[in-house]
Amino acid sequence: MRSTFNRPARRLAGVSVALAVIAAGAACSTESGEQTIGSGGGDEIAQNAAEALDSNFYGQGSYTEPPAEGPEAQRGARIAVVNSGVQSPTGTKQVEAAREVAGLLGWDLSVYDGKYEPAEYQEGIRQAISQKADVIWLYSIDCPLAETALAEAKRAGIPVVSQEAADCTDVDPEAESYFADTLAFSQGTFIDWARAMGESQATWLLAQLGEDADVIEVSVPELVVTNAIHEGFTAAMEEQCPACKVTEVKAQIADFGPALQEKIETALLRNPNANGMALSYDDLMTTGGSAAVMASGRNDSLAVVAGSGFPANVKLIRDGQGQDAGFAYDMGYETWAAADMINRLLAGEEQGESGVGIAVFDADNGLPPAGKAWSVDIEYKPVYKAMWGVS
Secondary structure, three states: OOOOOOOOOOOOOOOOOOOOOOOOOOOOEOOOOEEEOOOOOOHHHHHHHHHHHHHHHOOOOOOOOOOOOOOOOOOOOEEEEEEOOOOOHHHHHHHHHHHHHHHHHOOEEEEEEOOOOHHHHHHHHHHHHHOOOOEEEEEOOOHHHHHHHHHHHHHOOOOEEEEOOOOHHHHOOOOOOOOOEEOOEOOEOHHHHHHHHHHHHHHHHHHHHHHHOEEEEEEOOOOHHHHHHHHHHHHHHHHHOOOOEEEEEEOOHHHOOHHHHHHHHHHHHHOOOOOEEEEOOHHHHHHHHHHHHHHHOOOOOOEEEEEEOOHHHHHHHHHOOOOOEEEEOOHHHHHHHHHHHHHHHHOOOOOOOOOOOOEEEEOOEOOOOOOOOOOOOOOHHHHHHHHHOOO
16 A cells, blocks of 8 residues: 555645745754754644645646747757666656657667766766767756766867756856756756756645654765755745754765665664655665665555656556655656757757656556556647657
């Protein structure tokens, strides 16, 4: 059975509106990592969060229709995808969608698997330079991790575009920018989008737990995206429930597996009154988080939210194996939007609004069929095909 924790807020069914990202706020932190945030408000907190879920996150969330006007397909372009790692569901789906859309646009597409190694990211970029690519398409590779090779691409006059990645200027405003363009989201920038993921997690937890929320947050500070998710989560908790308790547990990618499970189990032991948990993204759940919750014997008393709408996480929710909800995004739609960004760049036009946002799903709202990933209920492919003049 899935978790049966208290849900003080009534679930509402309604229509999605555009998401507004709450401004980041600093939380006081103790040496133990516990963050205690202000004074709060009663069942009104749960009710307000439930209404925010209904209007901003459930259903299609902040997704909108793609642009209807733009340049025709820029055929014959040599496009080099450098993917951070195809071992993950996100990486695999991005490559699948990129190949599909490149075939329609008439592009000569090459794909390099970065294997989650910065040295491989740089090698992939250098191979693209040697192959005289017209555009280098980075997926989930932040600029600081490949700055040397990106500088070489810039000197070679090859534009680099990014999908789910931060430019060097996003990390250090004084640094040099190496991205010709980066995919924009309904929330704004990539960082804004990631912060909204954290906000969505906080909002879901507060809709379940209200003023009694005592939450363990598992973060990954070493990544730009997960650090932004943490910022969004912390800001939303401070804004919506200042008195709620949040204990941060910092993880590293190197922890994934038994070490991560042990770290989360230890946090649960040290926080026996915790009734909620947020994990920055899907891999934290599938590489230790789920096992830790189940081993703790507290599956039925913990409200657990993670990401990202892929089949493995959907199965955990469906089977009641330590996860109850997650933020979700449609990698197919996102990758087609990134391809449109590149097509516009090749045509000398500016990027249009992508329509790509985020949503939240759980056992009672938007849970995909067994074995399927979450996908937005928007027919984006016919719109893009008509715009590009392809079929």
